[in-house]
Amino acid sequence: MANKAAVAKNKKQIMKMKNGNSKFKSVKFKNRCQVCGRPRGYIGRFKMCRICFRKAALNGELPGVRKISW
Numbered sequence: 001m002a003n004k005a006a007v008a009k010n011k012k013q014i015m016k017m018k019n020g021n022s023k024f025k026s027v028k029f030k031n032r033c034q035v036c037g038r039p040r041g042y043i044g045r046f047k048m049c050r051i052c053f054r055k056a057a058l059n060g061e062l063p064g065v066r067k068i069s070w
């Protein structure tokens, strides 16, 4: 998938940021879903996008996460 390239690029960017090598502040830097690489709808707390988060939550893969209802 094309998204994988984006994820790899993002990882490189993160490494660069950590190393402090980059002279310029990256404007293109964006948090990306670690599962599918989606740049939008990212949930920082789970490091996933809303879609992967939903799937994982419904599968019970996220401890303590429950669908809310009252």
Ligand SMILES: [Zn+2]
Pocket (backbone or CB within 6 Å): 033, 034, 035, 036, 037, 038, 048, 049, 050, 051, 052, 053
């Ligand atoms: Zn995702």
